[in-house]
Amino acid sequence: MPPINKKALSETDIITKFIMPAIKDAGWDDMYQIRQEVKLRDGKVVVRGMAAARMKVKSADIVLYHKVSMPLAVVEAKANKYEVGKGIQQGLDYAKLLDVPFIFASNGDGFIFHDKTNPSQLETEISLTEFPSPQELWAKFCAYKGYTAQQLPIITQDYYDDGSGKAPRYYQIQAINKTLEAVSKGQNRVLLVMATGTGKTYTAFQIIWRLWKAKAKKRILFLADRNVLIDQTRINDFQPFGQAMTKIKGRHVDPAYEIHLALYQALTGPEESQKAYKQVDPDFFDLIIIDECHRGSAADDSAWREILEYFSAATQIGLTATPKETEEVSNTDYFGDPAYMYSLKEGIEDGFLAPYKVVRVDIDLDLQGWRPTKGQVDKKGNLIDDRIYNQKDFDRTMVIDERTQLVAETITNYLKRTGEMDKTIVFCNDIDHADRMRRALINCNPEQYAKNEKYVMKITGDDELGKAQLDNFINPKRAYPVIATTSELMSTGVDAKTCKLVVLDQTIQSMTKFKQIIGRGTRIDDKYNKLWFTILDFKKATELFADEAFDGVPEKVIVSKPEEINDPESDFDEKMQGQEDEEQTDSTSDATDFPEAGFDDGNALPDGEMGGDWQDEEKIHKYHVKGVKVLKVAERVQYYDTDGKLVTESFKDYTRKTLNKQFATLDAFVRKWNEAERKQSIIDEMADEGIIWDALEQEVGKDLDPFDMICHVVFDQPALTRKERANNVKKRNYFTQYSEQAQSVLNSLLEKYADAGVSELENLQTIKVYPFTEIGSFKEILKNGFGGRQQYDQAITELEAAIYNSFPEKSA
Structure with missing residues (x-):
């Protein structure tokens, strides 16, 4: 041999x-x-x-x-x-x-x-x-x-494997293993920071499973502050625990179970009789997982923190996408620095999370402000305070019907261009705003509303019918509701995989809250063609993308107090924004006072926690006016860039920047093209780099061959159309070197190229269908026309060389 x-x-x-x-x-x-x-x-x-x-x-x-x-x-x-x-x-x-x-x-x-x-x-x-x-x-x-013999039983314990082939992703493996390393060393406080949509609960399940199976932890408590989080966890990721698991209800902790899932509200309350966690000894639980730990349990003076302090001897693992770091609230003070972080930027770069396109809409009133005329009254006859009302005021203290209508029209027009059945969440300032926005959107979409009255729904804590539709909204299999108007209820804990449009008509200055809201769109669902999403921003909220803190390690910040603000005009805004940032971000939001929205009946609200901005409406005096001229003055589109920032960039710019990394000069590109045995391989390579030919053709506005498209867009060369290239070959009497049958085949292939591109030339199946069947059978064409498959392939290579051997002259 x-x-x-x-x-x-x-x-x-x-x-x-x-x-x-x-x-x-x-x-x-x-x-x-x-x-x-x-x-x-x-x-x-x-x-x-x-x-x-x-x-x-x-x-x-x-x-x-x-x-x-x-x-x-x-x-x-x-x-x-x-x-x-x-x-x-x-x-x-x-x-x-x-x-x-x-x-x-x-x-x-x-x-x-x-x-x-x-x-x-x-x-x-x-x-x-x-x-x-x-x-x-x-x-x-x-x-x-540096592993010791005592650590190895924990560290080497196997994952749960159901035989389906599902395995943790690389970053989940790191998060799980680093947590187990920390726990095996005796570390009792661990923080994991993982972007929304990256599988925090699945990661937590595998951590618990391995510690439980290794018998390192015997009684485990999973804590959350919303029923939807507990129930999704119990039914989905935690299902393998089976009969060993229970959900704590009725303020009773049953020692017969090993895995306990509980709401904070089910374990504690302002009255001593409501503190169900005190039914068991402080050493009852030896592991506690705190989901969304940036919320209620993060504050030192929170009533919910007392649960963690009571079970202080237990290992406690905090999970969050948005660690909270302010003067008053700190995750890292309690848990220490994160054992592992996986950011939104990393998730997008890896392809596990959806990138976003931002459409910033500027409204003239928002930019210039609005001032009432002397003695002007609102719709209820109230005299309007004479001052300039700005963007922060609109829909909080000043309601202008025409502004609401313009926002609704802009949302509607966008969906008509992209897909009227695309799941959409519209974040409003409060429940009253969400109600008015729902009405405006219905009036803008009478045909869709006639098909189904659930096309637009208000889903807020005060609306039983709306809350009942939340599961349908997040279920990809259910078409309706399509558009949800909300204030706080859907800002976190809502797994809306197919949400393609997130509308921001809410003043947002809290980075934590902003990340949570953006997280509603970051999930990918290939099955339903959800690969990316759009943020339609009316309130400049997306300026927070430019903040270094958006996707970096959270730094502690100093919170200014209202009395430290010198400008008396901004005193009111500062108070309201402080209330918004603290209460809407760290509280249980507007779901809190409505058990059906995510809480158990009879659970008192913990001290210091508010139920969301629906309560504020009693405190804030709103003026409501009509008849104001409102105009949209600008609309610009920005894209997620490779460094995680937003850029205003055309696809031509992206293509030029991407391919210049591969081909420094036109000669380098032409050489690679000419040397390729099949041109389709280069086209596929460029597609793998994110070159979207359809988008490029739409932007350039020309039906060009990929070769000419790259020469034109990347290297600023004049372009020939495919038809022009085909005609150039014909003018040179190129086919006379071949037999009559081969000439017919190649001439028809050239026509195919002119119509559909080089892939038609290189696809052997092309000559098996009309008009080639009129010339001869597949075998006859190869054998009689060209002398065999090898000679046919050579003829295609030479034809491609003839097609691409000319460049148009640049005009002087």
């Missing part, structure tokens, strides 16, 4: 014939310890115009595990034509995501071994027979991490 020519083998062949045998010979178990083609990211979604595309991501060739829960090493393979260490940098990238210290690169001749546990000699070359055994790497790993 002749020797194998390694240089001619593909990367897959190198893995199969050389790398995998070397790993298995070292003692690695193919069934439990070796995984191939491990996809760590989903691929970032790029949005421009009304189109979106996923960027293609590579998979780690091989990941080695101690157990399923413990990744140890990454092995990156390359074809033998490359140097042995070619894949090391790619492997380092995967290793960082998996938080593993061992990286191997190979071309089938041997391995480059990058060992972070040996800083004095990070990289060495080893032969195929010297690949380390599982026992060797595990011993090095434990020494590197």
